Amino acid sequence: MTAPSPVPADQTTPAALAPAWADLAGQQAAVEQLSRAAAADRPTHAWLFTGPPGSGRSNAARAFAQALQCEVEDPDRRGCGSCHACLTVAAGTHADVKVLATENVTYKIDEVRDLIALAQDRPTSGRWRVFIMEDADRMTERATNVLLKAIEEPPERTVWMLCAPSPADVLVTIRSRCRQVGLRIPAVRAVADLLVERDGLDPDLALFAARASQSHVGMARRLARDEGSRSRRESVVHLPLRVKATSDAVAMAKELVEVTQQEAASSAEVRNAEERRNLLRSLGLAEDEKVPAKLRHHVKRLEDAQTARNKRAVHDTLDRAMIDLTGLFRDVLALQLGTDAELVNEHLRDELASYARAASPERTVERIDAVSTARRRLAGNVPPLLALEAMATSFLPDRILDRRPPDHP
Template identity: 40%
Template sequence: MVGVSGVFERLVGQEPVVDVLRAAAAAARDVAASSGTVADLSGSAMTHAWLFTGPPGSGRSIAARALAAALQCEDPAEPGCGRCRACTTVLAGTHADVRAIAPDGLSIAVKRMREVVADASRRPSVGKWQVVLIEDADRLTEQAGNALLKMVEEPPDQTIVLLCAPTVDPEDISVTLKSRCRHVPLVTPSATSIAEVLQRDGIDAERAEWAAGVSGGHVGRAKRLATDPHAQAQRKQALSVARAAMSDGVYGTVEQLLRDAEAAAKELNAGLNERETEELRTALGAGGTGRGTAGAMRGSAGQLKDLEKRQKARGTRAVRDTLDRALIDLAALLRDALVQSTGAAVTLMHPDEAEQTRKLAAYATPEGLLTCVEAVLECREAIDLNVKPVVALDAMAAGVSTALRTQRR
């Protein structure tokens, strides 16, 4: 992180990306200073559409938001200073000319994208550019992607589009949309880089190194593991599936995993759901005393039902995201056992669970452990394809248990 300052210091282990974004922000500053438009960015280090990709935790959204802040920055000498009002409001998500879009549920619908496109086509109100930042752009529906593509192909004079997605797989991002964007791939940051950031945030060195070592290169996850006992407990629960698969308790363990994920999602969204519902009811006239308020509420059932539907979809996504993190942890543990069983000199992804992985390596053949890893990955894919989590988890439990018991050493 040496030499990185301002909004870009939030990017961990991505120095080449920081260099690209700084050059882009400087080019955009020069164009804005001469009252130029998107067309004047041609041939410079800046362009009107970007696609940030990288594995979970690499900092895709952080990179996009840092660039958005640098584009709006009020410091003429150092775009992205991190101190001015524009930088702080962009990072806080309150800047009037930066629209951050993320899926509430399983996807980003065309209706929402059309609204965003319409708003982004206007001139900036307080900043230098209109910026549209779309997180999880791989969850755009086909129609939403087409609505966005039209704006990217025919960009308004002062509109910049920033997309974030896990990969550039055509199944995730349309080839046409991808071809209109400048692609910035991020890499998994090293455990050393993550530990340095955690220590800078006041976490003691030993805990920071532990969290960085078991986070799988995910900066946000490392912070949660270092500071949140619930995150630590969820990880332990996920890793216990492998131990339970060698006995008769695996089904109970995966069912507890699902219950924990549902409870965590409910707790995460409870406050937001309540606030959204109360705000909508107030906007529709609930609690009012004037003429017509009762009639307004009687006609609002459809809007309240739509809100409940969106909240349910968001809860479903939260459960799936929580389960996915648990399954990644479990697959990594089984992978550790597999590499130990083959004698490969590879860094363990769960070094604090070395004793458990040694027992697994001694218990099952490499073929059996590989089958276990495949069962976990198939479970992740099934849940992503809308298979009910309880069904997918039970199938995984059966696959892992059978592999361990039938392919023993």
């Protein structure tokens, strides 16, 4: 890999020197904005990080927290990544940096109230009390109103950081009181270079993963490191290519649900087992010991939380499959229109070229719309199999669709 050109002395910026920002691939503008704020004596007390999934909203918030708490004296060098404060923020153990995340559909109002109560305390070891709320768009209106009061009248030396896909996903009353940091989807090459430099991955595999994930850094890392994830993704993107009849479409919908359930289960299995072991250990029980009746409510609470999380994981994995299918049909459309755009599924170019020749661009656009409709229905709690069967029928060959009556579903 070609080494980057050295930065001239008169163009050196904190963003170019501070290791805390190294994981923010392709986000130079945001890094420079945050670096300047971290060097200020009194940065803005409330921030809103927005950007598409995979752009690194949470990573940017954590890097900013590192820079705010960094022990380096020179403000322009904060975010060193090696002092005690930087290391503990990165590990999630810094006493003055609290991260709130939820794997449920929405935040519970009690979670937000607990966070606000903590915000009243003064910093114990750092310069600031920092609160990072991931997926702030999952707050209910009641929870948002509770948080609004804390942001309107912030305690001294407290910094709030909210993360959401877009400014519109947060109530305007919150949005208007936050300084916004917009993140973008990084370039494929920037993500691939990050995987090579940070994780030591093979350059070709890193480039494949960066393309296949559509520049989603976390997903790219998982695809590059987990052969099972790569195999399941290949199963998903090949499904539309195999649809030749209505029976194939129904079978495809069923298989897609099963593949995503397997993906979610494989991600949750180890974590769930470890959480159960830790709980039993904290209760003074062996792993194979029967749980006494008076302690069963602890296990039941954990199981309920895991069930809710698993359900959310299936939804998120299915939504990721929809994104992969959208990328597939965009590749087909690019081939049909003769653009020079690099394909998301470059490794399937020959198969997609054959598929593109047998379909019209108009039908391809309809299929992209069908995938988008399925995503909206899934978000609206339509049963997955029902939503996917409706989508899959749009994947039938043009010669079959052209024979259908205009009002046929």
